[in-house]
Amino acid sequence: MSDTFTDATVATAPSAPGRRRSRTVLLAAAVVAVGTIASVGALGLGGGDDEAPAAPPRAGSTVAVTRATLVERTKVEGTLGYGNETPLPVKATGTVTWLPEAGATAERGDTLLRVDDRPVALLYGTLPMYRELGMTTGTATPEVPDAAPSPPPGTPPKQDGDKRPATTAPPTTPPQPPRPLQGMDVLQFESNLAALGYTGFTVDEKFTSATERAVKRWQKSLDLPETGRIGLGDVVYASGRIRIGQAGVRLGAAAGENALTYTGTTRKVVVDASAEEAAWAVRGAEVTVGLPDGSPVKGRVASVGREATAPEGGAGGAAPTVPVTITVPDQQALGRLEGGPVTVEYVGRKRENVLTVPVAALVALAEGGHGLETPDGRFVAARTGLFADGMVEVSGPALGEGMKVRIPQ
Incomplete structure (x- = not known):
């Protein structure tokens, strides 16, 4: 299907049974595809704000194409503690x-x-x-005066009245203060x-x-x-x-x-992040830490390891990981919990000011790709982008903000 395609070939004349059968096949494929796409969106490919997503629109209802910002969020496992000893x-x-x-x-x-x-x-x-x-203490090296020459061998000891010079011991110097x-x-x-x-x-x-x-x-x-x-x-x-x-x-x-x-005395979270998918781990990046009781706490990436290591046990095919340390500024929000498993939710991709519709509005077209059904039964081609929080980014030459589309039954 080309990018300039706008309307699916759907006849409405009651006198053309062949065309009616074609429409029946097309709509049947669309219903099956919508169920699959909606399931994928419910599995959490993305998320918006911290608030719970709104209830999905009812089948058969009409919704408007809106312009919004979509944010994809991903959850990984982490461990709360005080760090390595x-x-x-x-x-x-x-x-x-x-x-x-x-x-x-x-x-x-x-x-x-x-x-x-x-x-x-x-x-x-x-x-x-x-x-x-x-x-510190120390003793200066004493100055040794010139000593008198030693008497020749065999000289008798000096007696009283002997005029020979006497040998004297060198003077001692007192220790320095x-x-x-x-x-x-x-x-x-x-x-x-x-x-x-x-x-x-x-x-x-x-x-x-x-x-x-x-x-x-x-x-x-x-x-x-x-x-x-x-x-x-x-x-x-x-x-x-x-x-x-x-x-x-x-x-x-x-x-x-x-x-x-x-x-240290500050509790922190360590995540063994996949080395291939650690682009989110940038120092200073904000994350949300999910505690075991389900309450969320704000966190911030403090450091990212420089060396990737293989998982313990050497499981075949397991991707290497890098340690990511996350600090929690509000330590009181952690309560008395000192350690245990937690989840870390981070922002992956983000698309600002894009056209969006509920995931349930997508229809798989027989010609290939996705489309949206207008209230009068026409099908308009739509290219899909980011899925997040039950919504999907759509684009196409026939789409515009405020346009009404129908949720297929």
Whole structure:
């Protein structure tokens, strides 16, 4: 059928039985096709706004061709949770004597665990703890004066009254006073110390005697020896508040890098999206998360994985996937739900300002393609486009906004 076709060849004269039979065959094919097309539309090839779609028009009724925007929406499965657990960089050595419960939250200054009954505290920062912090000490190299020459071998020991010069030991130099330790790690630590309320020093890159006094006050509050120094395993840095994951050790075991795991405290959704159909996953794109109770929550794509992986189990023919992380700004809308399966609905294609009719109005023409029936029984050819929310995009030279078409019986 050409694009310029407008009317199907349908006769109305009662004296032409052959033509009448042709019309009967044509309409029978149309009714069968309409049932198929309507079923496809009901299966959710697309969707409009969040509101429920309107009831389909009744067979035999007349509707108008309207101009609207159609939006195709697709649902995929996702998982709600806190993200992957990461090991905490615990550097304390000794025996683990206390562990927190999984799921507990910790913030700046909280005790993450105890090793040899000493607390390991959480501080905020991106630079890992890589050295002990405190005032540095040192001893200057003593200047050794020129010593008297040694007596020749066999010379008797010096006696009282002997005029020979005596040998003297080099003088000792007293230790230098402690010097400030400097570095960005000092600035990071001092920022945390001040945030915990222990002040009286300048927050900068120098660990001074004033910093040392503040550290002693902090140590006193923790029932620790007031040394004024921070050991390599005394603190652990994280970017902010954390949620404790599963412990990698038991009480009484040796502490190590895998003693504890953690996640952030914000719930998020992860979707294993098909790598071939992940064009929707653009950072910042808005989606709708469907919770297990059916309530919708707004979400936003935060990140998209750069590497595609095959599904677990190696199912033959299964398409590779990429992880898509979705944040939920309104955490309260999630209620007390901490994890579980959810659905993610995203916008696929979108057609703005196009002519639309209900899917049920389409008729399959005997000549091929689709058409629309006018109230006077004529059939007008219509090219179909996007299906969405029970409506379909149509176009053709004989179609126009406001034109009346009939829903076939």
